Amino acid sequence: MKIIVIGSGYVGLVTGACLSETGIDVCCVDTDAAKIAFLGQGKVPIYEPGLQEIVERNIRTGRLHFTTDVSACIGGADVVFIAVGTPPDQDGSADTHSVIEVARTIGRTITGYTVVAVKSTVPVGTTQQVGTEIRKELHKRNASIEFDVVSNPEFLKEGRAVSDFMTPDRVVVGAESTRAERTMELLYKPFMMTRNRMLFTDIATAEMIKYAANAMLATRISFMNEMANLCERVGADIDNVRRGIGADPRIGAKFLYAGCGYGGSCFPKDVRALIATADRFGYPMPLLRAVDRINEAQKEIPFRKLKDHFDGHLENRTIAVWGLSFKPDTDDIREAPALVVIERLLKAGCRVKAYDPAATETVRKKLGDKILLADDMYAAAEGADSLVVMTEWRQFRHPDWLRLLGVMRHPVLIDGRNIYDRGMLIRIGFAYYRIG
Structure with missing residues (x-):
């Protein structure tokens, strides 16, 4: 197989490097020429345990390549991943401008049947919009080229991203064609040798799973921080409260640690983006608004x-x-x-x-x-x-x-x-x- 990953940031780089470990030819594309030159030397601009070694090894074997020119490598690609950033807009919603621009580039450059996999975290409906933009560009070319779009959200934990990709607890694919499902199943087969953990859904559900997962984890953190703040006032010990409720199998012990709040590139952004999505559909999301508010206060x-x-x-x-x-x-x-x-x-x-x-x-x-x-x-x-x-x-x-x-x-x-x-x-x- 031949894979293209557009976007060589955290998610794109981990995706491309780990796929190349399975023997697949992978080309990582980014508009940042300095970053691409840096990566081409086998140097990794982020700190992520194990990633440097994988990048160096697969560059040496000729399976992992880096370029700024998508048209130079997209010919014959089986899957093109979109892994560009979706930073928060002023209203908290996800800015999908880069995702849509990449979709247009794909429409202008694909030469044969391709599965376009959206790995960027995007609001519900964005993957369908990607398909629409590709079709528009193909129409401008007067080109009759088959393609499928799928949602393939990432669930990588920073600090454990390599092991998460290599031994995933689940791989979610939202697809609308059997052909696309089979292509993605073949791609991820090396990571499923002991147990098939792939979940196929419709596209909107796959997009929603990503946001719902991060919102749930963020909620657990803010809940425990609320409990911790109350414990201080009543004289209870939050550590023993955690042990007591975590022993209940309906609750479980993970993500029950009180502290000074969560951060990073996912939880804050995704909680706010989900709230913004709900706003567009007329639902106020009171629980998640409280989760976000509690977290910001906890940092103080x-x-x-x-x-x-x-x-x-x-x-x-x-x-x-x-x-x-x-x-x-x-x-x-x-x-x-x-x-x-x-x-x-x-x-x-x-x-x-x-x-x-x-x-x-x-x-x-x-x-x-x-x-x-x-x-x-x-x-x-x-x-x-x-x-x-x-x-x-x-x-x-x-x-x-x-x-x-x-x-x-x-x-x-x-x-x-x-x-x-x-x-x-x-x-x-x-x-x-x-x-x-």
């Missing part, structure tokens, strides 16, 4: 706890922040709670020293010299009036507490991810605050 809590500890006097204090990415094992800082806290600290007149194992350069590009980015976690904490932990990287889980006591000006710890033992830290001399 570490700052409020810090401010309360110092009786509102934060001017000229040095605050250390561990963790800048929105979650571990990624350098993605989109909608990261740490950025909200840092913004509040700077406005309050604090000096911020921060450390992250992967996101330092990403933050440097965004914040410049507004904060001091340290080379290691202890350097960030040196001379600090407080340490705020915002991302649960593994290396933060068992620090040298006595060393921290020795380098910090005041032993104040705000645990935004509830990863530490309260009793132990209080015994050794820390003022310790957590969520719930």
Whole structure:
């Protein structure tokens, strides 16, 4: 098979690289010439465990290619993936402009039967619109070329994207023809050797599954954060509440961790896009509006706890922040709670020293010299009036507490991810605050 992936960002690059691992010839296309040149050298512009090695290996074997010219590689393609971004518009809806432009490009360049698979996260109805735009371009060419469009949403978790693609818990395909279904089934067969986890639906359902999945996960997080905030007021322990309700098989134990809110490229954007879609159909979505509102408020809590500890006097204090990415094992800082806290600290007149194992350069590009980015976690904490932990990287889980006591000006710890033992830290001399 020959595969084209248009869009070499996070989803497109992981898709193309992992498909090339199965022996398929894959060409990744992007309009960013600098990115394509970088990728062509076997270098990966994002931090994702295992991805660098796969890209290097498949470039060497000649199965993975990168170009800015879709017309140079689209001939004879069996499947063309659309994997461009759908950033939030001003009203929270997904901006599908790039998806539609790619559809037009496909219509102008395909030479034979092709399955066009929309992997970008798009509102219900967009995949059908892709088909309409392709037909318009074919009509302009006076070309009678068969094609099918399918919805093939991604369910990749940042930090585990490679393993998620290689061993998916499900592959969803929304299609309207048996021919398209068989093509996609053949494409994904190498990833289904132990158990077929493909789900075929109509196109609108496949588009909806993606949004519904992320909305459900976001809802669980905001629910637990609401419970944590109430636990603080009534004197209950949110960790034991989590264990108690998670033991119920109807609920399950995953995504029940309280903390300082979710971020990233998916949950915030997709929740708001689903709300915007509901608005267009006259349904207000009160539950998801609350989920989004709760999450944004939750990002403020570490700052409020810090401010309360110092009786509102934060001017000229040095605050250390561990963790800048929105979650571990990624350098993605989109909608990261740490950025909200840092913004509040700077406005309050604090000096911020921060450390992250992967996101330092990403933050440097965004914040410049507004904060001091340290080379290691202890350097960030040196001379600090407080340490705020915002991302649960593994290396933060068992620090040298006595060393921290020795380098910090005041032993104040705000645990935004509830990863530490309260009793132990209080015994050794820390003022310790957590969520719930």
